Amino acid sequence: MSQSVASAASTGSASGRLQVLGLALPELSDNPYYVHHRAVGASIYISGQLPYKDGWLLGQGTVGRDVELETARSLARHAVLNCLAAAVQAVGDLDRVRIVQMLVFVASTPDFGQQSQVANAASDLLIEVLGENGRHARTAIGVAGLPLNSPVEIQMVCTAA
Numbered sequence: 001m002s003q004s005v006a007s008a009a010s011t012g013s014a015s016g017r018l019q020v021l022g023l024a025l026p027e028l029s030d031n032p033y034y035v036h037h038r039a040v041g042a043s044i045y046i047s048g049q050l051p052y053k054d055g056w057l058l059g060q061g062t063v064g065r066d067v068e069l070e071t072a073r074s075l076a077r078h079a080v081l082n083c084l085a086a087a088v089q090a091v092g093d094l095d096r097v098r099i100v101q102m103l104v105f106v107a108s109t110p111d112f113g114q115q116s117q118v119a120n121a122a123s124d125l126l127i128e129v130l131g132e133n134g135r136h137a138r139t140a141i142g143v144a145g146l147p148l149n150s151p152v153e154i155q156m157v158c159t160a161a
Helices: 004-010 014-020 069-091 115-134
Strands: 037-040 042-050 097-107 138-145 150-160
Touching: 004 069, 014 097, 014 115, 037 069, 042 069, 069 097, 069 115, 097 115
Parallel strands: 097 138
Antiparallel strands: 037 042, 042 150, 097 150
């Protein structure tokens, strides 16, 4: 974690830490087939999010063949920003978001084996922005393919802190 992020993490709000990182939560467009989140009791289920930015899918292909590890890590950070945007829709404020579980799907070659390294980029961002509320249970899994040939998709479960 950079020194500027570390100092913001110790004193600022989650929104402030996001801003220090030079990031902003995206606007999520409505989809006629599914909702971005659904609350059941205290749990909020976030639909799988792809690495969209400003309405554009930021990458396509298979990690380990068409997509390099560092590119996949960057795409995971964008996908988790979309998850955070859905969580904020559900709870109303980034400072109230507590991540319970994250599931990271990586479209990868059978011999890739570094799905956890892709997922680590998303986990790091959650912890940088949310602090302890960003720590979570996690699964990273390689899959044969994802919607729109996306290299990464992230699904989450969260609660309101």
